Amino acid sequence: MKIPQGFSKEGETRVCRLRKSLYGLKQASRNWYQKFTSSLLDLGFHQCKADYSLFIRKQGSNIVAILIYVDDVIMVGNNNEIVQETKNELNRLFSIKDLGGLKYFLGIKVARTSKGLVLSQRKYTLDILEDCGLQGCRPSSFPMEPSLKLDKEATRPKVDGGRYRRLVGRLLYLQATRPDITYAVNVLSQFVSDPRQSHLDVVHRVLRYLKATLGQGILLSRENNYKLVGYCDADWLGCPFSRRSRTGYLLLLGGAPISWKTKKQSVVSRSSAEAEYRSMASTTSEILWMRWLLQELDVPSDGPTPLFCDNQAALHIANNPVFHERTKHVEMDCYFVRERVETKEIQPLNINSSMQIADLFTKSLGAPQLILLLGKLGVIDLHAPT
Incomplete structure (x- = not known):
């Protein structure tokens, strides 16, 4: 930091005193976080232990929750008067800008319907297609060819690495509301250091699929149902050049x-x-x-959480208290899962492979199976014809 011209003379030893560090300094973000956190704590909020960006204040049956991302804030509560009082206090301290009901947050659109809230990124998807010049491309019904195994393709021609990394990076953020492209983006992100034409072709295939499902998003139902359910799956030796398996899970x-x-x-x-x-x-x-997070939000968790897996051997290991000699190389995971089964925090259950929703995250699927699983996932398209 330098003294402006005209304020200093040769030989003087005066310095500047920093009064505020919001922008431009390394410590600005941390100072802002500490300032905002201390202000919320003074207002009676407590910081959530499961997520430090979430602050909760409870007054009897009334609750107000604030979620912050840098200087963007979402505030929810079950009492409008208390929510407005909190806004007034924050406005007095920081001079905030109230944007009203939640419509957009970090590029995610929040639409209210008779069934509940729908989270989508239609505008963000259109911007990607426009930047790539693919607004008029032919749509595809699935993001990746079934059973396709991408390799390093060292003999194929190289492509512009900066363009490829930019596309994959934008698709990574699009996963926030599009779980159906998670597997494809995970595979494509392995080749950002040395992309080839075959890898870029698959990226374009994903974009063609997005063109066909622009309005697709996640439905948060308004029904008062707080049941937590888990699905897990693995693709054994799925990576063709490292032979490592791929983990995929989903919580509903x-x-x-x-x-x-x-x-x-x-x-x-x-x-x-x-x-x-x-x-x-x-x-x-x-x-x-x-x-843990739901407990801090006063959302009840009655009984163990069902965890659906389609592998019988894994279920037997989880439910059997006898430790087998051949499972010693996964000893830590065995003890960890069994302990949670015994404390009745989870309940491993079997599910048919054709109904395993977590297949979306471990393998590429054709259009019929993809549509079937997305229907069970709670994904809808606001702009689909009725």
Whole structure:
């Protein structure tokens, strides 16, 4: 930081005193977070232990929750007067801008329907298609060819790495409301360091699928149903060049998807049961965190959370208290899952492979199976013809 011209003379040792650090400094974001956090704590809010960006204040049966992302804030509550009082206090401290009812947040559109709230990213998707010049492309009914195994394709021609990384990065953010492209984007993100023409062709296939489903989004039903359900699956030796399996899981709250993930496992699994069990352990960790978060929001969790898996061997290991010699290489995951089963926090259950929703996150599916699973996932298209 330099003293402006005209305020300093040669030989002087005066310095500037910093009064506010909102923008332009390394410590600006941390200072803003500390300032906003301390102000909310002074207003009677407490910081959620499961998510430090969430603040909750309870007054009897009234509750107000504030979720912050840098300087963007969502505020919800069950008493309009208390919510307005909180807004007035924040406006006095920070001079906030009240945008009214929630319509857009970080590029995500929130639409209110008779069934509940629908979260979508239609405008964001249109911007991607416009930047790529694919507004008039031929739509596709599924994002990736079934059973397609992408490799490094060292003999194929190279493409512009910056363009490829930009497209994949934008698709990564689009996953916030589009779980149906999560698997394809996970596969494509493995080749950002050295993209080839075959990889870019698959990206364009995903964009053609998005063109066909522009208005698709997640429905958060207005029905008072707080049942938490988990699904987990694994693709054994799914990566063709590292032979690592892929973990995929999904959590539904009241039939609406609230958490999902696709990730390559850190080690090679020696059996399909081991791959499925590692996936089950990852899903159990997410369920425990979600139950903790719901508990802080006063959302009841009656009984253990059902966790559906389509692998019989993994289910037997989870429910059997006897430790088998051949499962010692997954000993930590075994003890972790069994402990949660014994404390009745989760309940592993079997499900038919054709009805396993988590298949969306471990393999590419054709149009019929994709449409079937998306219907069970709570995904709707606001702009689809009725």
